[in-house]
Structure formats: structure tokens, C-alpha cells
Amino acid sequence: MVQRVYVTYNDVHKLCLEASHKILTDFKPELIIAIGGGGYIPARILRSFLKQPNGKNISIQAIGLSLYENLGAGEPGSPEEQPGKEVVRLQWLDFSSESTKHLIGKNILIVDEVDDTRTTLQYAVQELMKDVEEQAKKLGRSEKTNFSIFVLHNKDKPKKGELPEEMMTAGRYLAAQTTGDEWICYPWEARDIDEHDKLAAESHSVKEQV
Numbered sequence: 001m002v003q004r005v006y007v008t009y010n011d012v013h014k015l016c017l018e019a020s021h022k023i024l025t026d027f028k029p030e031l032i033i034a035i036g037g038g039g040y041i042p043a044r045i046l047r048s049f050l051k052q053p054n055g056k057n058i059s060i061q062a063i064g065l066s067l068y069e070n071l072g073a074g075e076p077g078s079p080e081e082q083p084g085k086e087v088v089r090l091q092w093l094d095f096s097s098e099s100t101k102h103l104i105g106k107n108i109l110i111v112d113e114v115d116d117t118r119t120t121l122q123y124a125v126q127e128l129m130k131d132v133e134e135q136a137k138k139l140g141r142s143e144k145t146n147f148s149i150f151v152l153h154n155k156d157k158p159k160k161g162e163l164p165e166e167m168m169t170a171g172r173y174l175a176a177q178t179t180g181d182e183w184i185c186y187p188w189e190a191r192d193i194d195e196h197d198k199l200a201a202e203s204h205s206v207k208e209q210v
């Protein structure tokens with residue numbers, strides 16, 4: 001039985017605001033990499049909170065990864081998805097753009113909405129580290145590149161994927177909220193946003209058993 005939890009746009013906004021203080025002081029990101037599609041909206045909201053007075057906006061680059069296949073398509077009320085077996089790379093960085101020309105030596109914040117099995121995050125970090133290694137070799141540079149991670153929700157469950165130990169011990173992984181193993185319904189997935197907000201308002205905890 002999977003429980004559903006409804007999260008509103010306001011919830012997302014506030015989670016990003018709360019997290020932004022730690023992100024600014026501890027991670028000091030110079031580039032955001034949003035994992036699509038769930039990381040796009042949190043990344044954009046976060047960018048506003050990370051902007052320093054008289055400072056520039058931090059660039060957001062997108063990568064598109066897919067692990068889940070929607071089984072409930074066309075069936076309103078069945079938003080849960082079934083995990084696929086492997087990560088499919090739908091979109092990757094554009095290395096001709098100014099912000100990603102050189103990843104080397106940068107503080108890079110990876111943003112996604114939820115850390116479920118951690119498979120997607122593991123893939124993203126591994127592949128980005130490979131890119132950095134290749135760039136460093138090509139350019140003969142050796143500055144340290146720091147990846148950090150921000151997710152809105154981390155599900156407290158055994159993970160299939162692993163993140164570099166150094167990232168975890170250095171506190172460069174931040175989840176705004178830790179949840180149980182439940183299904184989180186995000187507002188951008190809702191067809192009827194008023195109904196979604198109503199369900200969220202009734203209770204921010206369990207609404208349905210499915």
C-alpha cells in the first residue's frame with residue numbers, strides 16, 4: 001500500500017527558501033544543473049533565493065534523465081509510476097555554452113525533486129564527474145570541482161544508488177525534507193490544481209491508500 005502525499009507550489013517555494021541559506025553558506029554554487037523534469041521548477045525558484053544583491057543570476061543548465069515509466073497515463077487518479085531498470089539519458093549539457101564550457105574548479109549544485117532509490121542521482125553525479133575528468137585532461141587543469149546535491153524530498157529507505165562518500169561526509173547533500181516511502185504528488189503533475197491544493201490543505205500527511 002503506497003501512501004500519497006500532496007505538495008503544493010507554496011510548499012515547494014518555502015522548502016527552497018529554507019534550504020537556500022545553507023546552500024549559500026555551505027555550497028556557494030556557481031552553476032546549477034537541474035535534472036529534468038522534476039528538478040526544473042525547484043532549480044528556478046532556488047535561483048532567485050541564491051542571487052546576491054548586485055550579483056548575477058546563477059546559470060541553470062538542464063539534463064534530462066528518465067528512470068520511471070508512467071503506467072497511469074490516461075487514468076486520472078493513478079499518478080504512480082513504475083521504476084524502469086536503467087537510467088535513460090534524454091538530454092545532456094551543452095558544452096558550447098559559456099556556463100558549461102569549463103566545469104573544472106566550479107561549485108556545481110545538482111537539483112532534483114526527489115531522491116527515491118538514488119539511481120538517478122548516482123548516474124548524474126558519475127556522468128558529470130566523467131565530463132569534468134575529460135575536460136580537465138583536455139585542458140590540462142587540476143582545480144577541484146565540487147558537486148553538491150539539493151532535493152526537495154529524500155525518501156528514508158534503502159537506496160540502490162550510491163553517492164560519493166566524500167560528498168556525504170562533507171555535507172554536500174541536502175534534502176529539504178525527509179519522508180517515508182510514500183508517493184509524493186507534485187503540483188506540476190496535477191491536472192486539476194485546485195483539487196490538488198484541496199487535498200494538500202485537508203492534510204499534508206496521508207490522504208489515500210492506493
Ligand code: 5GP
Pocket residue numbers: 038067068112113114115116117118119120121182183184185186189
Ligand atoms: P530515483 O529512484 O532514481 O531516486 O528517482 C527517479 C525519479 O523517479 C525521480 O526523479 C522522480 O521523477 C521519480 N519519482 C520517484 N519517487 C517519486 C515520487 O514519490 N513522486 C513523484 N512524483 N516522482 C517520483
